[in-house]
Amino acid sequence: MNTFASLREIQDEIKSGTTSCSQVVEACLNNIDKYSHLNAFLEVYPQEALAKAVEIDYKITNGTAGRLAGLVVGLKDMLCYRDHHLQAGSKILEGFESQFNGTAVQRLLDEDAIIIGRQNCDEFGMGSSNENSAFGPSVNGIGKDRVPGGSSGGSAVAVQMDMCQVSLGTDTGGSVRQPAAFTGVIGLKPTYSRISRYGLVAYASSFDSIGIISKNLQDNALILQVISGKDAFDSTVSRNPVPEFNILEEIGPSRIGYIKESLETTRVQQEVKTNTLRQLKSLQEMGHQVEAVDFPLIEYVLPTYYLLTTAEASSNLSRYDGVKYGYRSDNEESLDSFYKSTRSEGFGQEVQKRIMLGTFVLSADYCDAFYKKAQKVRRLIKDKTTELFQKYDFVVMPTAPTTAFELGTFTDNPLEMCWSDLFTVPASVSGNPAISIPNGVDKNGLPVGFQIIADDFNEQGLYALSNAIFRARDN
Numbered sequence: 012m013n014t015f016a017s018l019r020e021i022q023d024e025i026k027s028g029t030t031s032c033s034q035v036v037e038a039c040l041n042n043i044d045k046y047s048h049l050n051a052f053l054e055v056y057p058q059e060a061l062a063k064a065v066e067i068d069y070k071i072t073n074g075t076a077g078r079l080a081g082l083v084v085g086l087k088d089m090l091c092y093r094d095h096h097l098q099a100g101s102k103i104l105e106g107f108e109s110q111f112n113g114t115a116v117q118r119l120l121d122e123d124a125i126i127i128g129r130q131n132c133d134e135f136g137m138g139s140s141n142e143n144s145a146f147g148p149s150v151n152g153i154g155k156d157r158v159p160g161g162s163s164g165g166s167a168v169a170v171q172m173d174m175c176q177v178s179l180g181t182d183t184g185g186s187v188r189q190p191a192a193f194t195g196v197i198g199l200k201p202t203y204s205r206i207s208r209y210g211l212v213a214y215a216s217s218f219d220s221i222g223i224i225s226k227n228l229q230d231n232a233l234i235l236q237v238i239s240g241k242d243a244f245d246s247t248v249s250r251n252p253v254p255e256f257n258i259l260e261e262i263g264p265s266r267i268g269y270i271k272e273s274l275e276t277t278r279v280q281q282e283v284k285t286n287t288l289r290q291l292k293s294l295q296e297m298g299h300q301v302e303a304v305d306f307p308l309i310e311y312v313l314p315t316y317y318l319l320t321t322a323e324a325s326s327n328l329s330r331y332d333g334v335k336y337g338y339r340s341d342n343e344e345s346l347d348s349f350y351k352s353t354r355s356e357g358f359g360q361e362v363q364k365r366i367m368l369g370t371f372v373l374s375a376d377y378c379d380a381f382y383k384k385a386q387k388v389r390r391l392i393k394d395k396t397t398e399l400f401q402k403y404d405f406v407v408m409p410t411a412p413t414t415a416f417e418l419g420t421f422t423d424n425p426l427e428m429c430w431s432d433l434f435t436v437p438a439s440v441s442g443n444p445a446i447s448i449p450n451g452v453d454k455n456g457l458p459v460g461f462q463i464i465a466d467d468f469n470e471q472g473l474y475a476l477s478n479a480i481f482r483a484r485d486n
Contacts, residue, residue: 014038014173017227021081021176025071032064032071032081032125039083039127043174049150049159051168053088054096055128063125070123077123078237082230084119085175087166088129089136090221091210092116099212100134100144100162103331103357105338113210114245115179115221115238122237127175131165134359135328136183136214138162139431140421141190143361148418151194154457157415160190163224167194170224177234178224183214184316185411185435187222188447192410192460195449197231197477199223202468203442204249205235207242213327215320216247218439228481232256232474249468256471258478265404265476267294268304270434273408278430280413282453287409290450290461290480294407297483304399304406308392309437313429315392316436318372318385324362325369333357361425389440396441400466405476408434410447410460438464446473448480 015021015035024030040057060083070076086092089099091109098104112120119126133143141164142148149164151157152172159168163180167190170178180187182200191198199222206221213219221238225231239253269291274284295301333339333353340352355363372381399406412433421428438445443464450461461480465472 015176018079018082018176018230018233025068025081032067033061035081036060036064036083036125036127039173039175042172043128046152046172046174049152049168049172050131050147051149051165051172051174052085052128053098053131053146053165056095056126060125060127067123067125077121078233079119079122079124082124082177083127083175084124085128085130085166085169085178086116086126087132087163087178087180089132089181089212090116090179092126092129095129097129097212098145099136100132100146101358101362102145103333103338103354104336105357107336111210114207114242116210118238119179119234130163130169130178133162133164133186134362135212135324136162136181136186136219137324137361137365139185139189139428140416140418141165142418142422143359145359150418151415153195154415154455156418157457158193158418160193160411160415162186163190163222166224167191167196167198170194170196170226176225176227177230180222180224181211182220182222182439183218183320184439185432187224188435188445188460188462189411189431191224191447192458193415195452195458197225197228197449198447199231199235199470199473200438200445201235201239201470202249202444204247205239205444205468205470207245207248209242209244215323216327217323218316218320228258228474228478232258235470251468254471256474258474260471260475262472262475262479264298264300266402267299267301267405267407268399268403269301270306270309270406270408271303272306272309273434276412276433278412278433279409280453283409283411283413283459286451286459287461291407293480293483297479304403306395306399306437308388308395311388312392312437312440313433315385315388316432316440317368317429318381319389321365321369322372322382323369325366325373328358328362328366331357392437393441396437396443404465404472406464408462410434410462414453414455414457414459434462443467444470444473446477448477
């Protein structure tokens with residue numbers, strides 16, 4: 012079966028009788044089996060997906076199918092899908108089954124999307140390479156032994172290798188955008204609060220966002236439209252109206268600022284810099300005003316992010332103790348030793364490290380010096396970002412400083428690993444929407460990502476500018 016370019020193409024062929032939902036699902040299952048060595052999926056639902064496909068084929072025949080009929084979706088192992096296992100890439104949730112559907116998942120099902128399986132990820136979303144999973148790392152489909160990025164690495168690889176058309180991932184500090192860049196696909200982090208977090212395993216609640224990974228821009232926009240909007244189960248979700256996102260909307264000459272520091276730092280791979288400069292030149296040729304922008308607070312973004320997210324993780328992950336569900340240690344000499352054994356055996360090293368750092372940050376002696384100060388700096392970063400969007404329509408930079416690195420590169424140097432988040436974290440700290448789109452390859456054929464950031468709730472602008480860039484490349 013041919014690889015489909017978009018959901019619209021799938022639906023057109025189903026209606027013409029050229030293919031069926033069942034055949035689309037079978038093709039995805041064949042690819043999952045073919046590329047099983049990439050470790051993208053932790054669990055696959057073949058019989059369930061095929062049964063759903065038969066049901067949707069019948070609905071299409073009767074004209075009662077939803078907007079996502081024919082779309083095969085994978086879920087990062089951080090999203091609740093009723094009566095299915097959920098482990099957040101961790102041993103601590105061993106054997107746990109979700110009791111309900113998360114809001115985003117339910118809205119996909121309501122529009123007849125077919126969920127094919129749960130996907131590998133860094134444990135509790137904590138990582139930039141997908142090497143922190145209790146189930147072993149996912150592997151990039153391009154380049155031997157290369158990471159796919161993290162934490163939504165399995166989700167990105169699944170889309171990259173046509174194991175599904177779309178994946179729902181999560182983005183706390185770049186966990187959708189960076190894997191999208193490393194695998195050569197599209198990754199959107201919407202405005203914080205655009206999508207309900209009900210049914211999303213919490214890592215850092217004031218940062219966590221459900222994101223969308225796809226190859227096709229129109230599919231990405233349609234998914235965002237379907238799963239966004241107010242939700243009675245999430246008091247933090249935005250009540251802003253959800254527009255009908257139209258990637259074909261013409262975008263006039265725009266003011267675009269690029270973060271000067273993102274191209275001046277020595278941490279940027281030369282080919283990433285070259286491809287980014289080429290894209291900036293192309294934007295100028297398209298009629299946009301492109302200017303260098305100083306963002307003096309950029310050196311404080313990473314420390315602010317890690318102080319706040321570890322503090323929130325320390326609080327959120329305190330609920331996992333082995334008493335009611337999940338992994339349970341055999342050490343039951345006392346309640347205290349049971350808790351310690353369960354958590355030390357159930358959590359991986361990276362998660363343990365972040366919990367301890369977060370607990371330290373929140374301790375009575377250091378809360379004022381670190382946590383509260385980081386909150387103040389976050390406000391300064393947000394205010395500075397807001398100022399930028401009073402002058403510019405978009406802010407751009409590379410998605411990541413490098414292309415996909417080899418597995419194990421930073422195993423013994425976690426500080427260097429943190430630098431791979433350098434360009435994605437700013438939009439997470441400020442809460443702004445951001446998208447990563449492919450931007451050529453390096454000398455090894457590894458994809459380079461180009462990141463576009465917009466003002467709050469301007470995902471429409473991100474889609475329109477991205478589509479204009481794709482059209483300019485085609486011409």
